[in-house]
Amino acid sequence: MAQTDRPARREAQRRVATAPPGTRSRRAERERRRRRTAWITAVALTAVLVGAAVATVVATGGRSGSNGSGAPPSLTVQTLLHLQAASSVVTGATPSVGYATDDRRDLVVRFDPRTGRVSATAAVLDRPAAMVRLGGDLWVAEAVRNTLIEVDARSLRAVRSVPVPAGPASLAVFRGDIWVTSVMAGEVTSVDPRTGTAGTPVDVPGGAVRVAAGFGALWVTDAQDRVHRYVPATARTPEPVLEGITVGTGPIGVATGVGSVWVANARAGTVSQVDPSTLRVVHTYRVGGEPSSVAVAGGRVYVGDGAARTVRTVYPAPASTAYAVGTTPRQLVPAGAEVWVAGADPGRVLAVGTR
Numbered sequence: 304m305a306q307t308d309r310p311a312r313r314e315a316q317r318r319v320a321t322a323p324p325g326t327r328s329r330r331a332e333r334e335r336r337r338r339r340t341a342w343i344t345a346v347a348l349t350a351v352l353v354g355a356a357v358a359t360v361v362a363t364g365g366r367s368g369s370n371g372s373g374a375p376p377s378l379t380v381q382t383l384l385h386l387q388a389a390s391s392v393v394t395g396a397t398p399s400v401g402y403a404t405d406d407r408r409d410l411v412v413r414f415d416p417r418t419g420r421v422s423a424t425a426a427v428l429d430r431p432a433a434m435v436r437l438g439g440d441l442w443v444a445e446a447v448r449n450t451l452i453e454v455d456a457r458s459l460r461a462v463r464s465v466p467v468p469a470g471p472a473s474l475a476v477f478r479g480d481i482w483v484t485s486v487m488a489g490e491v492t493s494v495d496p497r498t499g500t501a502g503t504p505v506d507v508p509g510g511a512v513r514v515a516a517g518f519g520a521l522w523v524t525d526a527q528d529r530v531h532r533y534v535p536a537t538a539r540t541p542e543p544v545l546e547g548i549t550v551g552t553g554p555i556g557v558a559t560g561v562g563s564v565w566v567a568n569a570r571a572g573t574v575s576q577v578d579p580s581t582l583r584v585v586h587t588y589r590v591g592g593e594p595s596s597v598a599v600a601g602g603r604v605y606v607g608d609g610a611a612r613t614v615r616t617v618y619p620a621p622a623s624t625a626y627a628v629g630t631t632p633r634q635l636v637p638a639g640a641e642v643w644v645a646g647a648d649p650g651r652v653l654a655v656g657t658r
Contacts, residue, residue: 375621376657380628383416386650391434391634392643402441403645403652404431411443411454425459427452435474435481437496442481444471451483451494463499467492477516484511484523491523507531508547517559518579524554530566532582548582550575560599567594567606574606574617588617596632601640603657607632614644614655628653
């Protein structure tokens, strides 16, 4: 699909650029509407991946459904920032700085997590879907315009934009490059931050939903109940490696840490623990609901449920009880020994940790 979409997009852009003055604005408006429709389609696909919750909610946490032994940890939740709809969040270079995107107002925001004070905002048009920080720059994926925007972290000024395949949804840093998954195109693409150029997109069988880096590879969830291990080609290993591992139904979120790859399976209501060496699922944590985001921080694995609006830990056992956070978790990222949560409806950035 991606190979046929790209020439069509280029042709549409060429027609807009070469149209007579009287028709250029109308064609530009039609192109803008087409792009917004493409973004809505990407959102709809993500909703399909989430699907309906499993009918029976099984016991909280524990290895292979068991709660283990000992008292489960208690979670602490602190609101760091109020937004209309937080879509992503990253930590800054110092404890006094954080960054978040608001995809309802199309903004990137710099804030102080200790006070909640916003120190700067900048417009990032057309649905900022994901963000990572690399050095002194932020990289923001715009879901409607299908671009990756480099933003100076100090001034919040856009430095440049890089076209990427349709439906950018998730970002990771690996071997010094920015990697972006494109839901509609079903591809993962590298962007060189030094030159601002995109590499050749890599087709992921079953699609590309979310991506994480770790254990010398990229890990990409797809729409066919798998997570893929992808190792790009290098001078020493000229052939890339791409291999899939079957996990639970409806995998979305993926993270690496504490010796494993962790996948949140929204339809199955489970979290899969994958051994990165054997590429086998070694444990399945049954949490119920619709777990869709996952992160590792402070030696613990945190999971966000977008439907139940909860966050919990699943590892190590015993797992914590699901904690209602009062917002829809869309992204979890490590922040020291705790995780930061980007949530919507209402828009909040939270810090979640354990006692």
